[in-house]
Amino acid sequence: PPYGKDTEIPVPITRYGYFNLHGVEDSPDWFGQKDFTNGSTGPDYPVALRPQDINAFDDAPLFVFSEACYGAHLKDRKIEDSISLKYLSRGSHAVVVSSVTAYGSVSAPLIAADLLAEHFWKFIDQGLSSGIALQKAKIELAREMNSRQGYLDGEDQKTLISFLHFGDPLASPSTAERKQPKTPVADSRHKPTEVKTV
Numbered sequence: 001p002p003y004g005k006d007t008e009i010p011v012p013i014t015r016y017g018y019f020n021l022h023g024v025e026d027s028p029d030w031f032g033q034k035d036f037t038n039g040s041t042g043p044d045y046p047v048a049l050r051p052q053d054i055n056a057f058d059d060a061p062l063f064v065f066s067e068a069c070y071g072a073h074l075k076d077r078k079i080e081d082s083i084s085l086k087y088l089s090r091g092s093h094a095v096v097v098s099s100v101t102a103y104g105s106v107s108a109p110l111i112a113a114d115l116l117a118e119h120f121w122k123f124i125d126q127g128l129s130s131g132i133a134l135q136k137a138k139i140e141l142a143r144e145m146n147s148r149q150g151y152l153d154g155e156d157q158k159t160l161i162s163f164l165h166f167g168d169p170l171a172s173p174s175t176a177e178r179k180q181p182k183t184p185v186a187d188s189r190h191k192p193t194e195v196k197t198v
Contacts, residue, residue, distance in 0.1 A: 015173065016124070017061030017087070018117065020104065021048050023068030028081040030068040051079075051086040060090035062176045063130055064097075065120055067104060067113040071097030072164045084166060093171035094130035096120060098162045103155040109148075112159040116141050124173060131169025138163070 021030040022045055032048040034040060054060060064087050071084055079085045084095045103112035110118055119137035124130065138160050145156045152160075 015062045015176070016121070017064040017066075017092070018121070019049070019064070019066040019068055019071075020114070020117075021066065021068045023066075023070045023073075025070045025073055028077065028083060030066070030071070030083060049083060051081055051083050054083065054086045054090055060087050060092045062091075062093050062171070063124060063173075064092050064095040065117050066095070066097045067102045067117060069098060069101045071102075072099040072162075072166070088167055092167060093176045094165060094167040094169070096130070096134055096163060096165050098159075099164055100158065100162045102162065103159065111145070112141075112155045113163070115144065116159055116163060127172055127174055129170045129172040129175075130167065131165055134163070134165050134169075 019030060021032060023030050028051050029047045030049045031045040034042060034044045034046065064084075066084070068083075074082055074085065077085065079089045084097050087095050098113065104114040105111050109115075116137050119140040120133050123133035123136050128136065141156065142152060142160060145152055
């Protein structure tokens with residue numbers, strides 16, 4: 001606040017998109033949070049980003065990390081009602097999001113999703129692929145929290161399990177290029193009568 005979906009502010013084209021916003025299971029939108037210390041008016045959790053806000057191909061960051069709760073909730077969702085899917089359809093190479101509630105720090109030191117994000121971006125900055133960056137970020141989170149506390153608490157465990165990687169896990173800052181989105185392939189109506197498995 002005071003910026004939200006209705007405020008027109010220029011957004012520079014970027015290779016990285018980091019969103020420390022709120023999300024809910026029954027809405028595709030991600031929400032900001034009102035600053036309660038300055039007496040501002042308006043909703044406590046204004047809409048900050050909607051799928052329809054991601055329209056221009058060049059606006060999609062190549063790599064996205066979001067701490068929005070339920071950012072990876074894709075059940076019964078299509079591209080037009082999922083920010084994660086919309087970013088992928090608009091050219092993002094990797095989108096890392098939580099499938100459930102994500103936890104963060106109210107004050108220092110960083111914990112859970114905040115700490116995972118810090119490590120993820122550190123490894124991306126070192127040139128690692130997004131899949132390896134997330135893997136190593138999870139290992140570092142586990143190592144650091146075990147060192148601090150002597151164990152992994154519920155928030156740590158949930159963070160390690162709930163953050164998922166969508167897109168190309170081999171994309172790295174040196175290899176990722178802006179490519180036009182692929183034209184969707186029509187679904188075949190012919191289904192095999194028998195599928196063999198081993």
